[in-house]
Amino acid sequence: MHSRFTWINGEMIDTAQATVPFLTAGFHYGIAVFEGIRAYQTPRGLGVFRLREHMQRFEDSSHILGFLEMPHSVDEMIEAVCSTVRANGFGDCYIRPLLWLADGGWNLTLDSGRPHVAVTVWEESVYLGQRSPEQGLKACVSSFTRHHPAAMMTKAKVSGNYVNSVMAKTEAQRRGFDEAILLDTQGYVTECTGANLFVVRKGKLVTPPADAILEGITRDTVVTLAQDLGLPVQEATLSRDHLYVADEVFVCGTAAEVVGVSSIDGRPIGAGVTGPVTRAIHEAYLTAVRGAHPRSDDWVTIT
Numbered sequence: 001m002h003s004r005f006t007w008i009n010g011e012m013i014d015t016a017q018a019t020v021p022f023l024t025a026g027f028h029y030g031i032a033v034f035e036g037i038r039a040y041q042t043p044r045g046l047g048v049f050r051l052r053e054h055m056q057r058f059e060d061s062s063h064i065l066g067f068l069e070m071p072h073s074v075d076e077m078i079e080a081v082c083s084t085v086r087a088n089g090f091g092d093c094y095i096r097p098l099l100w101l102a103d104g105g106w107n108l109t110l111d112s113g114r115p116h117v118a119v120t121v122w123e124e125s126v127y128l129g130q131r132s133p134e135q136g137l138k139a140c141v142s143s144f145t146r147h148h149p150a151a152m153m154t155k156a157k158v159s160g161n162y163v164n165s166v167m168a169k170t171e172a173q174r175r176g177f178d179e180a181i182l183l184d185t186q187g188y189v190t191e192c193t194g195a196n197l198f199v200v201r202k203g204k205l206v207t208p209p210a211d212a213i214l215e216g217i218t219r220d221t222v223v224t225l226a227q228d229l230g231l232p233v234q235e236a237t238l239s240r241d242h243l244y245v246a247d248e249v250f251v252c253g254t255a256a257e258v259v260g261v262s263s264i265d266g267r268p269i270g271a272g273v274t275g276p277v278t279r280a281i282h283e284a285y286l287t288a289v290r291g292a293h294p295r296s297d298d299w300v301t302i303t
């Protein structure tokens, strides 16, 4: 379900009135940055998971894109998110802040326009459409290459970057897979269309280095939770065949949470079902987001 209320440029309005004029440069050129955040029911009330980190990345994304001034500080955006969540009165929900180029910007510069900002909320939905946590996803290696970081800014959640994700995921699903894994321009594994990737091999977790990926907040959460569980974690270059011989592969992201991969390019991964390490990380993750993990106090903002 969509929100009833949307926060836009500092005002809370009816979502039906939250429209963007056709003549908006951000819409024509993909010049916008966004976040994807989740809030969960916790014993202390509805809690937003790692809100400050998301709003810091939101500011970093617009800084990377080249906006010289943010209309609102990180603290103001945190308050904007909390008030939008409160106004809508949902339980578990997905939160979408967006900043876009408006009031000009037609000559292909940021400086001839101004950033506008909005925050809206959806009632929670299952993102990757996984059949069940045990079964895992059927993934393929995409025919599309991930952006080279000298061409597109992969550390920024820029809307235009997602053309690459949309093409890869559409192709994957038309070929009967659930999700696509993208390689970089050198042929090494990067991430999925909207989630980071981990390989489990001989009891160790390996994830691609941050060079050409979005530095996921869930990726960071998983690293911490894995270390808490005594599992070694390493950032290392992974080739396509590393995926095929992994004991387990899982993907993670705010929307996706933690999801096992059962097969890649038709080859079963490990036993072909979500493996024990993925299940342990998934369980720790759900405990953390629901406010019941020793780390939760640092990670959950009660709205």
Ligand SMILES: Cc1ncc(COP(=O)(O)O)c(C=O)c1O
Pocket (backbone or CB within 6 Å): 036, 165, 191, 192, 193, 194, 195, 196, 213, 214, 215, 216, 217, 218, 219, 252, 253, 254, 255
């Ligand atoms: C391309 C891409 N990689 C990774 C992620 C995971 O990031 P996070 O864990 O911060 O949601 C996302 C989701 O935002 C994404 O769009």
